[in-house]
Amino acid sequence: MKAAIVGGGVIGGGWAARFLLNGWDVAVFDPDRQAPRKLAAVLENARMSLPLLSDLPLPPEGRLTHAATLAEAVAGAEYIQESVSERLELKHRVFAEIQRTAPGTPIGSSTSGYRPSQLQEGAANPAAIFVAHPFNPVYLLPLVEVVPGPASDPALIERVKETLRGLGMFPLHLRREIDAHVADRFLEAVWREALWLVKDGIATTEEIDEAIRMGFGLRWAQMGLFETYRIAGGEAGMAHFMAQFGPCLTLPWTRLTDVPAFDDALVALIAGQSDAQSGHHSIRALERIRDANLVGFLRVLKARDWGAGRVLNAHDAGRSDDGAVPVTLHPDWAEADGTLGEAGWLAAASAVAPQDGQRSTDTHVRQLATVRPGEALTATVRLSGDATARHLLVTFRRDGAPVASVERRLAPRATAPQGER
């Protein structure tokens, strides 16, 4: 399978990483001479995080090529994703050139600013063009808003949703097009309000970020707006909650009608506050921190099969476990009651995947069933991470169902184990 990525910035690079790590060959076209370097940086981040979301080995990584021309990139592709700058005439030119080579191939656009009907205007084959709007970092966040336009082919859209699910994503199919789709309308509303608060001297960028991540941000990572408020309404339910909260809407709690003047003074104010807040971390460091946090949250949700974690479990379930090897459980590994315990699983994991003298700073044993030596098990091993933090996951299965897993975070041999704080 081959995907063509047109535009290789942060968003296009994230798409490329999703496809490559899920086994697709990827051809990137971006005339920017810095594109290969930028893409390599995104890929490096993705390789350190995306595999940690999966309990099965990902397929062998696909082949990445940087195409010299757009025609070369899209030739033979099963899927094309466009992530060029937000200029409609540029997108129209790109679509026209793509469809001279690949008229029937699905073309998803990462646009947040244009509706699919605008994208389809004047196209040779408008039926193949639609919005597939992802969220940064594209290689970790499951959401992709799929918005068909008036000329779209419903069967093609369904096939596209299957393709996106195969990448571990959550296609949210919007039935009616609207400016900015859905999620960005919320981001826009919050962004506008935040600019006012900074400009009016009510709060700094740091205070605003704390107001979000210490409170409702934690709620919204696992339930959205309505499910959260449903709980707030209690047993009396949603209608009760709305009766309580509804009247507030007529109060002027937001600076609704005004748009702050986007002048140099406002830009300087915000950039300065942001430097004070985050300037002690490089962007690279912030990316790593963000990705590690997201992996942690997503694994919490995965263990509980909730929200984005269900998407990850479905992604695992859709793949076969090719790398599984048979495992023989040593009788010595059993506890006094004849079944395996924590120490037995640790020994079994070490037998399947030796640590080469590296020490685990963080070890996680999950026991999902009662198992005795002599039973026929298989094990899969997944190794990921980099030189400073290797991550080893051994999953044991009986008749395909997981019975135990051992995760180890390995410290490099040369250095003493370090705490995470």
Place this chain on the structure above:
Amino acid sequence: MKAAIVGGGVIGGGWAARFLLNGWDVAVFDPDRQAPRKLAAVLENARMSLPLLSDLPLPPEGRLTHAATLAEAVAGAEYIQESVSERLELKHRVFAEIQRTAPGTPIGSSTSGYRPSQLQEGAANPAAIFVAHPFNPVYLLPLVEVVPGPASDPALIERVKETLRGLGMFPLHLRREIDAHVADRFLEAVWREALWLVKDGIATTEEIDEAIRMGFGLRWAQMGLFETYRIAGGEAGMAHFMAQFGPCLTLPWTRLTDVPAFDDALVALIAGQSDAQSGHHSIRALERIRDANLVGFLRVLKARDWGAGRVLNAHDAGRSDDGAVPVTLHPDWAEADGTLGEAGWLAAASAVAPQDGQRSTDTHVRQLATVRPGEALTATVRLSGDATARHLLVTFRRDGAPVASVERRLAPRATAPQGER
């Protein structure tokens, strides 16, 4: 230490739980005859989740009383929190009655709808009255917006912030009062936009929730708006990002100027969609799911000392470890190289805290330092949870610094271990 909680609903109950579990005696005043039952339900949730955020035992739970009168509740209290209905004249009456008994005691108001200057109007001692606006569930989310009014005493506000930090909360001190404070302005903007999307048939409540929790909700649980966008701007920084995104503000991406008519039809539409989305879970079940997810996220952040996790670590650091017992490490527990490994720590944890035949479904060993038998260690044991899921944490320390920990989730003896899925 004694706290008085005036108004014992979901918010007041959450405050009561925060104080009680942090060792304060709590007197609740609420004329509602259902108040004790409602409070007991909130407390039950809090007992199952709040202790899991801490690596030290919490102090012995304080004593809870339901006071017959407001005067009885506030007499001798060091702190008073008001969470009555959002009616200004009611709040004024409550403050007047409180200050007849306890004129100098700090009175925080949970109000989201009133500014502190409005609360202070006509009070006998306005200097003691301020906004302390928490977020549901109050026993888990760290954020509390502290907003002084024009008559506030700055020294009292600083003491209040210390009190709130002692409860593991994050007091966000707003320097200027504004309608709805800060966080609710964002919630209001998103809520209003969401109502339009539902009313206009663009998206259902479920689709809107997915648009949040599959994407930007995960970002906002760990970084806020500005730090997230700082990354999006890349090495070019915040000013670059703003130059790209700023002009969008003049596009009509939100239904800014209109307020949807809050009629029965809109209430019925949303309540019906919410039933279809979440109706298969009771509110009680949703609360448990929410709390378990939040504990998981908060522990991810705590392990990385980031955002809300830093607040938790500071809360731990501020308490002494009274329950620590000396530990003798058996020479047999060492590995071939003479130091303790995973299996050794498991054995040491079992010695300190026997599992009484219960099997661990989930075991997490952290090794933060190299340790040999013979070194002087202490251990603390924390047991929490309920009959169906007991949670056991043993933390080993050398000179007060953690060197290893073993967490076990124990399945009841009678039943076979169950997977989490």
